[in-house]
Amino acid sequence: MSFSNISADSLKEKIDEVRRFLSVTLRIANAHTVDFYTRDVWRAFMAVEPGEVLTAVNAARDRTGAPEGNTSFGFCDVSKKLVDVSALLRAAEAHSLPGLGVCVQRQTLMDMLGVMDGDTQDGTSGGHLLQPDEFMNSKKAHEVPAMAEVVAALSRFCKVKQVIDVGSGKGYLCSFLSLQYSLQVFGIDCSSTNTRGAQERNRKLKKFSRAYQNHGQFKGNPEVQNKELIDRKENDDEQEERTQGHQRPRLSQEQEEEEGGAKERDRKKHVTTDCNNDVAEVQCCSSPGLDKSAFSDQTESETTNADLENSFFTALAPDIVEQASPRVPPCQLSAEERERRKRENLERKARDGKGNRDAKNLYSPLTSYVTAETELRTLITELEDAVMVGLHTCGDLAPSTLRMFKTKQELRAVCSVGCCYHLLSEEFDEDAQECESGVYGFPMSQYLREQACFCGRNARMSACLALERVSVGGGLPMESLFYRAVLHVILQDHYDSHKSEKRVGNVYSKASSFVDYVRRALRKLELDDSKLSDSVIQSYHDLYISRMNEMVAFNMLKVTLAPCIEGLILLDRLCYLKEQENVSYSALVQLFNPLLSPRCYAIVGIKGPGVL
Template identity: 55%
Template sequence: MLSSLIGDISIETVRNKLDAIQRFLSASLRISNAHTVDFYTEDVWNEFVAVAPECVLAVITGCNQQTAPVPVQEESSLCFYGFVDDSLKLVDVASFLQAAKAHSLPHLQVCTSLEDLLQGLQGGGRKSTDKALGTDDFMNDKKSHEVKVMSELVASLAKYCNIQQVIDLGSGKGYLCSFLSMEYSLKVYGIDSSSTNTHGANERNRKLKRYSKAYQRTREPVIQETVSEIQEDHSSMNEAGLTPSKKVQELLVLMDKAALDGPASSLDSAEHTVGGENITGAQSETEDLEADGSPFFGILSSEVVELPTPRKNPAELSSEEKERRKQENLKRKSKTRSDSSLYSPLTSYVTAKTELQEIISDMEDSVMVGLHTCGDLASSTLRIFTAKPELKAVCSVGCCYHLLSEEFDCPRQESPNGIWGFPMSQYMKQQKWNCGRNARMSACLALERVAVGQGLPTQSLFYRAVLHVILKEHYGAIKSEKRVGNVYSKSASFVDYIRKALKKLGLDESKLPDSLIQDYYDKYKPRMNEMEAFNMLKVVLAPCIEGLILLDRLCYLKEQENTSWSTLVKLFDPLKSPRCYAVVGVKRLLNSIH
């Protein structure tokens, strides 16, 4: 089992980590729940922070590069985690930063590394693959990165569980589905609630299959060119008085034989001899050739390595050998045949109570996956996995935490079928823990990106907060029921922004002269650094809130009797894809050989 290969974190450990995060957030979560719109009308800075904004920015900027593990600060009667005990105002920024880092997923030591997980699934050693389909040719950099990494993990889960079917919830444009079907020959059902997405995925998949065929056809001339280069290099070495290794000479001889016997695409991988050793199949031969250390082998693709296979005259083969080769050819053709049914986009709205058999007619044992499933769909993915015996493994990467429904939020949001997205685990339900929408919104902030200079839109947030001051003082609006939207990007100045916003809100903007609007800007501009510093505090807290949500999901899986193994794994580069953590689970495989 996986637990014996890479270890397993106990449910007690997960609960202890949840307790630790909750203790820290009990003091700090109110910062994340403060709304930017109210920043000046409610004097948020002085309400929550007792140090100068310049101090906060200086400390955070100086500590962004810290990567070593940091200790958790012990609580005291006067100050804990940097907050004063009675007022909960922040007074010690350095202690706050240390505590935030200590309570984020990278420092809680609850995640399994992707390398260890893949090795465990693949039998203790990752196998390098030479895939033909280049994702960079038809996906942007972010999506290409996500699809390549996640597809390897999903395919490994499928192979580990000895199944061929994958169900992708919230499949969107179908990139992951198409890649899994074309590169790993998996039968994939992509389910999305948008018929537009489903139709587009169907058309995109058809084009990708055509692209894949064209891509593969272009590889044969490249192979022949590579062989020619090896032969030319061999001639140059002879002219220079250099002697190639014995295996290189034997390889060239076999290449000549293969060229006489027929095209490379018709060659079999029967047993043959290289360097005095019996080698069966291209993989063993590759390992043998690479052991020689020759510079030639670095440019050999798997197709070239298959070229040396000698062929026998069909008349010399026994009937058993002929039948064996016939069956191998049939299997090979079946494997490489482009089958349009390998990926089937389906349109359906999925909840935790969805019956998959009503959507998928030929339902069989499957891996359930979700790549950046929004809000409650991530929670529903895990609930469906645990409820359906035909689902043997799950790999879920959630996003849009602000769209999660919370059972213990006040006022409580409505949730379909009375099932809420957070919390999931019985452990967290018993504590009636809630984050709040603003805090869940803050959990979507990307600390790693901010740390490398991809800052927050401070000026647009500043404009919105000052607009709220104007609305309150001149229009009697405590809260605006309408959204301003993306007015900032269309505005030439602060005055222009206010006028456009007032028009969008349906308010009379003629009552405010330009000079009065400009006075508001001049009054609050010196306090803009307060907003910048406060938002940086929110960014620092983001990984802790995300960690709480993800550990709750992991705890839920560990509470299920039919789940044998579960973990969190950091799948993606957070600079490319900030929502980079996957919840992975495997059912108890009764007939598993693992």
């Protein structure tokens, strides 16, 4: 199989282009919004008016024109200030990942792997397609199927059946891969809370996965519905009679005869009512025009199983959710009942001990802090050749995933989508804290390490901004940023702790006004807010509100630079894989719609011969 593959030399040329652009513009991204007014950031960087910036940003389709002389990407070579907004915007677009032309589209990769659209051979459980929007939010419902399809294609190409999901979180991707594509998935997460939740989810999936996959067949067959309905009613009646038989006290002969007559009358009435309800319920299921509210209300009031409260299991048909029967104390059980339950337990354990086929398809959640040096076989005793994946792995976890892929022979392919770039450790950032392990998240490639490349924390935080969402009116939380910047002026003028290590945190969401915001922030910083009157605090707001458009325009420029900074980080990771001799193919793939999922790019790598 032959893959379209950008060469290492061409990739390095693209990296050099981005670095040249950021060498001029990175100062904007590294400017902190908190210091915006105390350091007069606008006048330090700009030789244009805020309105000119906002007009140019909004005129997305009219950025033509020759750049002014003695400028670099719109910045004056002498004053280093921005003088040509349109030139900056054109350059930013050209140095983003789409503008550089280095990305592979998801469908292109699928075609390369020989999996055509809609082809799920050997990939689905019983051919039933799961509907992820029934048990995920809209963002996850978009991300999980798209990434799962790529991971399944990689596993088939590499002829492996195991997947290791690093930073698995709540296990949405793991569940989908195991149920939809019959893969054995190991989810590793450092949070014990996530692992406990995943274990509970795994327990429920073992019970209901097969029923969920057959749910579509059940819904489409009224005869099966009627039969299941009758069987369920008979089983419920038998269970109720058996339970009542063990719970009721011994009665005298007269009491038994009297109760027997009443029970017979109630039984006839009960059978008549149940038959009518069954007929009506079947008619309701088969006739869309009938009102189902009466039956749904009755079902909701009678349901006590906590599983139904889980959003995932609300997607299941009511007939496949096991209803909890009343618990009978062991001392009240007869000898025959105790013997029967003991026999059933032994039979169930014998069945489970054989390792049925379905159990292997469900994922196993594990709790561990993973680094590049983690020995996977100590975590997974049954480890075979596998594909390693990570969906929005935070900070240094994404680089660690790629380093593990390089060093672990059993890992045949990798698909990694990173996020939280502000949590990355940087080797050559003098202001950053030293990494205890000595293994940094950026840069990864030897090419950029030789050049001592760094971005800075504020720039990496800017890389997390979503240009596509802002471009369609998503907007930024400008008022909260404005409040924080003016608060910093107040701290500088009236307090000695404006450089305190303490953080204000999310005070804005609880504040009813600017005055309330300042007082809440001062109390959180353990400062005396009584020394400032409301009128003094409000005067700061009134003084700077006319300059709020400066902050809006400046932050729009930071958003414009975000894709370029993210691009440098991702190109560094791709270059790292290009430098490895045991990696036959590597690519930067756009998996998601950036409007739905801003961190939409995946690093894909494959080992082994046969890939060009």
